[in-house]
Amino acid sequence: MSAVLLDGHALAGEILAKVKVDATALRDSGRPAHLAALIAGHAGASEVYLRNQKKACAEAGIEFELHQLPDVVTEADALAELRKLNADAKVTGIILHQPLPAHISERLMREALDPAKDVESMTPANFGRLVMGQFSIAPSTASAALEVARRVRPDMTGLECVIIGHSEIVGKPLALLLLQSARHSPTVTTCHIATRDLAFHTLRADLLFVAAGVPGLVRKEMVKPGATVIDIGINRQKGPDGKSRIVGDVDPAVAEVAGYFTPVPGGVGPITVAVLLRNTVALATPRTPG
């Protein structure tokens, strides 16, 4: 079997076309969508993501500003910068890039972020709404992965679904999103670094989501024939030619057994950026009372 491959750029293009229409309407109304990205220290793996955000915002007509703080910035100064963005009326959305330098508390930063500008749904208030099913936007990577899976498996009722990774930015929100329906959810298993036998779980997955940050973690002998495999990993790795390239968490040979597979690069990554922009426009759109 040879898997159908996702064209992430095509699906992202569809989402962005609608974002552009909505962003133009906001601009015409005199209150444009305006995203502020806050980053402390080296961007690391976020570097590509940041570059793509900036480019996509320019194309969609969303204003974008980058606040790059030095890695020696104190926690107090980082919090002050965040509060300044909270108070800035022109800023309609804020993305706080992770990881932060070790001396800055991620928890304090998340708590300080204005939930009304939280485009990644990472504040305790918004994460709580996700748990309770009372949300309008969700973390962009988890939403993007789910959007891809729904295209292939519109009805997930009772399917065996396995997620590798339980981070607060990807794995946990994805599990919550998959469990939203009272009657039509898949059965969700979340694996992580302490999972004893990864293959035991992955081999029974109809739907397999991988977000571990480990290149080649999932090999083809770990995948059920015909399964839908969504690779969320984005890792920088040196190739045999010594050049650095982006690879996922899933060995590309998995495409030989899977029914559907998302390549890296060009899979979930571009869709994540599109969903982030869609979230930005949603938060910038004035709500009608009631």
Ligand code: NAD
């Ligand atoms: P993280 O380091 O916060 O979490 C990693 C998770 O994987 C943890 O739950 C950990 O327990 C688990 N894990 C690590 N090694 C494992 C192993 N050997 N076996 C089983 N589980 C293991 O990472 P994150 O922020 O969730 O990101 C995960 C990956 O997704 C990274 O490659 C990251 O670059 C990528 N990512 C992609 C996007 C996107 O837009 N597609 C967005 C965010 C993150």
